[in-house]
Amino acid sequence: MPDAAPLIPQKNPEAGPPTPRDRLLPGALRLERLSLQVAGKTLVDIAKLSLEPRSVTVVMGPNGAGKSLFLRLVHGLIPPTSGWVSWGEVACGEATRSTQAMVFQKPVLLRRSVSANIDFVLRHRAGTKAERRARREELLTRVGLAGQAEQPARLLSGGEQQRLALARALATRPKVLLLDEPTASLDPASVQMIEQIVLAASAEETKVIFVTHDVGQARRLADDVAFLHHGQLVEHRPAAAFFNSPTSEAANAYLAGRIVL
């Protein structure tokens, strides 16, 4: 499907011109002919996509467009039916996944205290006990949970749980941060905090792929936008260009607030 081939996104102005080495960075996603079929139904079918290694890419699209599946495919949680995915020229797999962290729509927290949830990830990392504790406190402070360190994690509010999940994701010092509608149905204060943390992570050279169907949030975060519809990539362009003049019918309707079927 040649018409589905995306435009090459322009580099965001602050990041400077792209260098040949950029494609070797762990955040440089490239994929070709990626498709996922389940029981004869094609759920994802993307001819080609490459992402800048440092930008915040927002993935948008109506419900059922395949956004979550797209994220799981590029993270390597589910194998594609066909096609290939690579990060910085390394084929997607356990090696690339270990440099990435994913935050799920519904936070999955261990049945332990808040700090034990962070320790679970830090335990296998380098550093002394004191260093790990300092790191844990730093992370909890960053997401505003320092005062609740000893509480059972699953008694936190929805927003607090998601902030904890984000802190745990950052504990791995990921090169790529994947977020699957992390702020859906959260309180505004948590949404703002999560957005700020994500932008701060991006400023520290973490590649961010953020799935959302909140247009306002996409405008606040995106360097570039990939718009999915019926499992296909219908548009991938720099944020400003996408929001000002979406070329596809579906994206146009979506941004105008019309129901996209």
Add this chain to the structure above:
Amino acid sequence: MQDFAGAFGLAFGLIASGDPDLFEIVGLSMRVSLTALLLSCLIGFPIGALLVVRKFFGRGIVIALVNSMMGFPPVVIGLLVYLALSRAGPMGWLGLLYSPTAMIIAQTLLIAPIVAALSRQVLEALQAEYDEQFRSLGVSRGSAMLALIVDGRYGLVTVALAGFGRAVAEVGAVIIVGGNIEHLTRVMTTAIALETSKGDLGMALALGIILMSIAVSVNLGASALRAVAERQAYA
């Protein structure tokens, strides 16, 4: 009904007076069944976790096999352990037949499959929740198994209590490999069977009352623990 009332009177008398024979039997019962339970948990929890974490070929068959071992008749297990431990058997040289150790072995074989099968069921639900997150974090299989056992601890306590209930109430296997020898291998269930057939209903009933109280308090304890766990959202 005079016998009945008389038996109750005798039973409470024995319990209240702290009859040494009675409490020796209760003590041995607890020692044998708790040891068997401990061994069964050490065997059963990791097997349950492994069956949940590893999706190997033939996993369905193994699960069906473990499940069906839950219904294994105790007398048959007793017979098999007897054959293994009898003088002519492959492990006869250990000289364990008619000892508490033999009873522990039989009860472990009886309840380890129960603990394994039930803990697999308990951990399956947890795994469904944790699996993607663990794979995303790159958690090793061993760490995932440990995390499931730790986080499923309240469910696993219930599993252990079910296993204990089965072990402490079981007669068939322990009477074959233990032999119901006084002061050596006589436990509550075998003593009840013997005293009833001898007509000493007072002793039998006293043991029966204690056995029932243990079963009831074990279950109450499990419910209380569960309530605490739910309040902390750990269950």
